Amino acid sequence: MASLDPQVGNPRIGIIGSGAIGGFYGVMLARAGFDVHFLLRSEYQVVREQGLQLDSAVHGQVRMSVQAYASAADMPPCDWLLVGAKATSNAELAPLIVQAAAPQARVVLLQNGLGVEEQLRPALRPDMHLLGGLCFICVNRERPGVIRHQSLGAVNLGYHSGPAPDDAAVVVEEGAALFRAAGIDSQAMADLDQARWQKLVWNVPYNGLSVLLQASTTPLMSDADSRALIQALMAEVVAGAKACGRELPAGYAEHLFRVTEKMPDYWPSMYHDHALQRPLELQAIYAEPLARARAAGCELPRMQALYQALMFIDRRNRSA
Amino acid sequence: MASLDPQVGNPRIGIIGSGAIGGFYGVMLARAGFDVHFLLRSEYQVVREQGLQLDSAVHGQVRMSVQAYASAADMPPCDWLLVGAKATSNAELAPLIVQAAAPQARVVLLQNGLGVEEQLRPALRPDMHLLGGLCFICVNRERPGVIRHQSLGAVNLGYHSGPAPDDAAVVVEEGAALFRAAGIDSQAMADLDQARWQKLVWNVPYNGLSVLLQASTTPLMSDADSRALIQALMAEVVAGAKACGRELPAGYAEHLFRVTEKMPDYWPSMYHDHALQRPLELQAIYAEPLARARAAGCELPRMQALYQALMFIDRRNRSA
Numbered sequence: 001m002a003s004l005d006p007q008v009g010n011p012r013i014g015i016i017g018s019g020a021i022g023g024f025y026g027v028m029l030a031r032a033g034f035d036v037h038f039l040l041r042s043e044y045q046v047v048r049e050q051g052l053q054l055d056s057a058v059h060g061q062v063r064m065s066v067q068a069y070a071s072a073a074d075m076p077p078c079d080w081l082l083v084g085a086k087a088t089s090n091a092e093l094a095p096l097i098v099q100a101a102a103p104q105a106r107v108v109l110l111q112n113g114l115g116v117e118e119q120l121r122p123a124l125r126p127d128m129h130l131l132g133g134l135c136f137i138c139v140n141r142e143r144p145g146v147i148r149h150q151s152l153g154a155v156n157l158g159y160h161s162g163p164a165p166d167d168a169a170v171v172v173e174e175g176a177a178l179f180r181a182a183g184i185d186s187q188a189m190a191d192l193d194q195a196r197w198q199k200l201v202w203n204v205p206y207n208g209l210s211v212l213l214q215a216s217t218t219p220l221m222s223d224a225d226s227r228a229l230i231q232a233l234m235a236e237v238v239a240g241a242k243a244c245g246r247e248l249p250a251g252y253a254e255h256l257f258r259v260t261e262k263m264p265d266y267w268p269s270m271y272h273d274h275a276l277q278r279p280l281e282l283q284a285i286y287a288e289p290l291a292r293a294r295a296a297g298c299e300l301p302r303m304q305a306l307y308q309a310l311m312f313i314d315r316r317n318r319s320a
Numbered sequence: 321m322a323s324l325d326p327q328v329g330n331p332r333i334g335i336i337g338s339g340a341i342g343g344f345y346g347v348m349l350a351r352a353g354f355d356v357h358f359l360l361r362s363e364y365q366v367v368r369e370q371g372l373q374l375d376s377a378v379h380g381q382v383r384m385s386v387q388a389y390a391s392a393a394d395m396p397p398c399d400w401l402l403v404g405a406k407a408t409s410n411a412e413l414a415p416l417i418v419q420a421a422a423p424q425a426r427v428v429l430l431q432n433g434l435g436v437e438e439q440l441r442p443a444l445r446p447d448m449h450l451l452g453g454l455c456f457i458c459v460n461r462e463r464p465g466v467i468r469h470q471s472l473g474a475v476n477l478g479y480h481s482g483p484a485p486d487d488a489a490v491v492v493e494e495g496a497a498l499f500r501a502a503g504i505d506s507q508a509m510a511d512l513d514q515a516r517w518q519k520l521v522w523n524v525p526y527n528g529l530s531v532l533l534q535a536s537t538t539p540l541m542s543d544a545d546s547r548a549l550i551q552a553l554m555a556e557v558v559a560g561a562k563a564c565g566r567e568l569p570a571g572y573a574e575h576l577f578r579v580t581e582k583m584p585d586y587w588p589s590m591y592h593d594h595a596l597q598r599p600l601e602l603q604a605i606y607a608e609p610l611a612r613a614r615a616a617g618c619e620l621p622r623m624q625a626l627y628q629a630l631m632f633i634d635r636r637n638r639s640a
Contacts, residue, residue, distance in 0.1 A: 225635075232625065309545075
């Protein structure tokens with residue numbers, strides 16, 4: 001592996017939650033020569049013995065042994081902590097994140113939805129920086145230790161809070177530089193909430209409808225009625241963002257719609273969560289945006305109906 | 321069987337489509353002594369040999385041999401024709417209805433939704449009266465020739481069109497009297513469209529959500545989110561009716577919500593249609609009301625989203 005010596009030194013990177021997202025970005029960073037440490041739970045034994053395998057339609061097959069840990073107490077102090085676990089487990093993960101963090105560590109929540117940083121922040125130390133990362137990627141965990149990457153890959157980063165808010169832009173640019181050094185498209189976003197609303201334009205229709213209609217992107221994009229429903233939901237998210245003071249770029253929803261049309265068939269992560277009877281990320285992706293839009297005087301009726309239907313489905317699914 | 325001699329004579333009644341609805345009302349009328357003739361398709365052989373059986377939680381068990389026909393050409397001319405088949409088969413049924421109709425026959429569409437009479441009317445003779453009937457009943461076909469009645473049973477009748485519109489009120493009252501003579505609660509409605517909008521307040525949420533969420537009334541009424549979604553959908557139907565000039569009685573949606581709370585667990589007919597891969601009555605129950613409300617300047621976003629999701633589900637279900 002090539003040794004790397006950027007201006008910012010060779011930061012130590014911890015990956016918390018090595019499912020599809022944590023696994024993909026962790027392997028890409030390790031492949032580029034960064035010092036990456038993976039905190040694992042159920043997959044620890046498999047990954048320790050067999051390493052991680054990335055089957056990527058973009059980057060080919062990558063197999064590597066990795067520095068794997070079953071306990072955060074065993075990890076060395078990390079300068080960057082990338083959290084790829086579900087937002088629903090943040091409360092549980094918070095003490096582990098703190099345990100693995102070097103002084104002035106930068107924590108990046110690679111999660112969808114609104115309010116995830118606000119929820120985690122009180123559990124972090126004051127010296128820790130907190131960022132959000134929005135991943136535009138089609139990736140899933142094929143089986144323990146094996147990640148399948150279908151397309152895309154970009155990460156947009158935004159700053160939430162930390163010890164020196166004046167340094168926010170510098171910290172975010174450092175993060176984006178890390179990803180770019182690993183061959184990943186990454187943009188610094190001046191406004192994290194704006195970045196999160198933009199990502200919701202995709203997540204609100206596709207995540208929810210994949211569960212509600214038990215359908216992946218290709219059939220959803222092939223039917224006149226589901227297309228119209230997706231567009232109407234996207235328009236509601238754009239309206240909600242605007243009501244909350246986040247004017248999205250003109251034509252942004254149409255852009256994501258066209259990108260999805262060209263993507264290979266994809267089952268969004270919420271579909272997999274439902275199939276595995278895991279809790280769905282309904283709070284961050286639906287409840288919080290709905291509450292913020294409503295507080296700003298903006299009702300989003302289709303999104304609310306979808307949220308209520310998903311709440312019903314999720315409760316039944318997990319009590320089954 | 322008791323012989324019946326009401327003022328209106330002893331009308332001959334034809335039942336077109338002897339599923340749950342046609343079977344229930346046909347048996348109740350035959351039991352009361354009316355001269356009832358059943359036009360059957362797939363169930364003809366079974367019913368001819370074994371008769372019809374009604375297992376009613378209200379009226380007990382009724383078993384009777386009936387006058388059954390495989391072809392409308394074999395039926396005697398009927399004064400009343402009760403159409404209990406799905407609205408989706410009206411175009412196909414129209415010639416059979418005409419064939420079985422006596423002069424000045426009264427045809428009653430025991431179907432949900434809007435626009436069903438308008439669709440059928442051009443296929444009828446000018447001398448025929450056309451009425452709509454809205455059934456408030458929990459009934460389903462258990463197996464060929466066996467109907468299970470769980471609760472309720474009322475039929476509200478309204479006049480659509482016919483040779484002597486001045487007689488509309490008299491004709492509707494005659495129909496209501498027939499049902500009442502058979503022990504069935506029946507009211508004459510001055511405005512058929514109003515009656516149809518009122519029934520939609522129930523059908524729009526419960527029929528659609530039973531398919532979308534694969535859930536019967538008891539779980540739907542036991543979850544805070546599905547309850548809120550049902551109430552929001554009901555409020556949209558009430559708003560649509562109002563926009564179309566049909567002001568529903570105050571508290572009507574709340575009344576139907578409470579009635580449903582007290583009902584025994586029930587799977588709406590659309591659920592059974594979906595399970596049997598039959599076409600869903602989406603045109604009459606969703607598309608037509610949405611189009612009328614929109615023409616009146618009123619958007620119903622939750623109902624439209626539900627309709628689009630059901631269109632997707634129905635297409636996939638029937639191409640499977």
